[in-house]
Amino acid sequence: MTQFPQPATRATAKLVIAGGFGVGKTTAIGAVSDITPLRTEEVLTTQSTATDSLRGIEDKTTTTVAFDFGRVGWDVPDPVELYLFGTPGQPRFWSFWHDLSEGALGAVVLADTRRLESSFPAADFFEQLGLPFVIAINRFPGTTPRTAVEIREAFDVDEQVPLMFCDARNADSVAGVLITLVQHIANTKSANSALLDA
Amino acid sequence: MNSPTGQDSLEAEALDDTATIVRLYAVTDGRTRARHHLALHTVLGPGRRSPRPGLAEESVRIVELCGQRHRPLAELAGTLALPVTAVSVLVSDLIDAGALAFPIPDRRSEDSDLQLLHAITAGLKRRHPNATAKAG
Numbered sequence: 001m002t003q004f005p006q007p008a009t010r011a012t013a014k015l016v017i018a019g020g021f022g023v024g025k026t027t028a029i030g031a032v033s034d035i036t037p038l039r040t041e042e043v044l045t046t047q048s049t050a051t052d053s054l055r056g057i058e059d060k061t062t063t064t065v066a067f068d069f070g071r072v073g074w075d076v077p078d079p080v081e082l083y084l085f086g087t088p089g090q091p092r093f094w095s096f097w098h099d100l101s102e103g104a105l106g107a108v109v110l111a112d113t114r115r116l117e118s119s120f121p122a123a124d125f126f127e128q129l130g131l132p133f134v135i136a137i138n139r140f141p142g143t144t145p146r147t148a149v150e151i152r153e154a155f156d157v158d159e160q161v162p163l164m165f166c167d168a169r170n171a172d173s174v175a176g177v178l179i180t181l182v183q184h185i186a187n188t189k190s191a192n193s194a195l196l197d198a
Numbered sequence: 199m200n201s202p203t204g205q206d207s208l209e210a211e212a213l214d215d216t217a218t219i220v221r222l223y224a225v226t227d228g229r230t231r232a233r234h235h236l237a238l239h240t241v242l243g244p245g246r247r248s249p250r251p252g253l254a255e256e257s258v259r260i261v262e263l264c265g266q267r268h269r270p271l272a273e274l275a276g277t278l279a280l281p282v283t284a285v286s287v288l289v290s291d292l293i294d295a296g297a298l299a300f301p302i303p304d305r306r307s308e309d310s311d312l313q314l315l316h317a318i319t320a321g322l323k324r325r326h327p328n329a330t331a332k333a334g
């Protein structure tokens with residue numbers, strides 16, 4: 001097979017890496033990305049008062065959110081460029097989480113067993129959005145082992161949602177999570193179109 | 199850049215705000231709305247026309263970066279360390295001036311979506327032969 005010299009011919013796809021503070025989102029993106037994850041900022045303007053917004057800027061609050069961007073691309077067997085977007089720690093600004101998820105094929109919800117609950121909002125968000133996602137438990141050393149069953153119960157998500165353990169620092173491990181996600185997206189799509197055909 | 203605890207991240211975020219907002223207004227002459235709808239993943243490439251002389255340094259950099267390879271808006275913003283909104287405004291100007299263009303039509307059918315998913319799986323497996331996916 002010939003090598004495509006121009007990344008220009010690559011099809012692009014977007015995945016989101018979400019989860020609470022310090023669960024390893026940036027580390028996971030860096031493990032598989034061709035570039036060092038870029039910390040990218042956005043300025044959000046929110047209406048701080050519901051009344052009289054005619055005076056303009058004084059009634060608005062401006063805040064900055066930061067997210068991660070990484071990418072991994074290849075030309076064989078088929079040219080693809082995969083964009084990885086890492087969310088800010090908490091979905092404080094729902095509108096921004098929508099922007100991050102716009103056009104995404106699916107999401108990884110990363111979690112840390114010491115603070116599972118910090119990743120619950122992320123799982124809830126994708127569930128409500130109807131975006132396929134997997135839960136990946138980033139195993140930090142010295143943490144009390146918890147079974148997949150316990151964790152699944154805590155998350156209280158659909159049984160179809162794949163749940164797995166990973167090491168965010170390890171490229172193969174993160175790639176395994178992404179492959180699981182992409183297969184889950186494909187299964188979800190096939191199931192949906194089978195329903196439509198029936 | 200990375201902080202081990204959430205509290206630190208929150209504080210760093212708060213401290214950064216003012217400087218970031220100042221940079222935003224400085225490069226866009228106070229404009230905060232782009233004329234084109236650009237998503238974070240919108241891919242940009244070189245346009246047909248060379249950029250006019252006298253462009254702002256940031257705009258020149260954007261044209262250079264997209265000339266090297268196609269890049270999404272988020273990558274441009276991260277590379278330039280500018281807020282996404284600021285880069286959206288500059289990119290919109292450059293599109294209108296013909297110095298940047300959208301290289302890939304953002305249209306996909308269900309069918310090609312499945313093809314794309316298979317292409318991603320195949321590519322990831324090829325790069326990471328030792329990766330193990332959870333079956334199911």
Ligand SMILES: Nc1nc2c(ncn2[C@@H]2O[C@H](COP(=O)(O)OP(=O)(O)OP(=O)(O)O)[C@@H](O)[C@H]2O)c(=O)[nH]1
Binds near residue numbers: 023088089167207
């Ligand atoms: N031991 C161990 N440390 C990890 C692992 N993953 C991440 N870390 C470390 O944990 C810390 C937090 O990881 P980050 O990747 O910055 O986490 P994050 O989710 O991006 O954090 P925020 O962006 O602040 O929400 C860093 O110091 C990492 O080096 C892991 O699997 N094992």
Ligand SMILES: [Mg+2]
Binds near residue numbers: 025026027068200
């Ligand atoms: Mg991070």
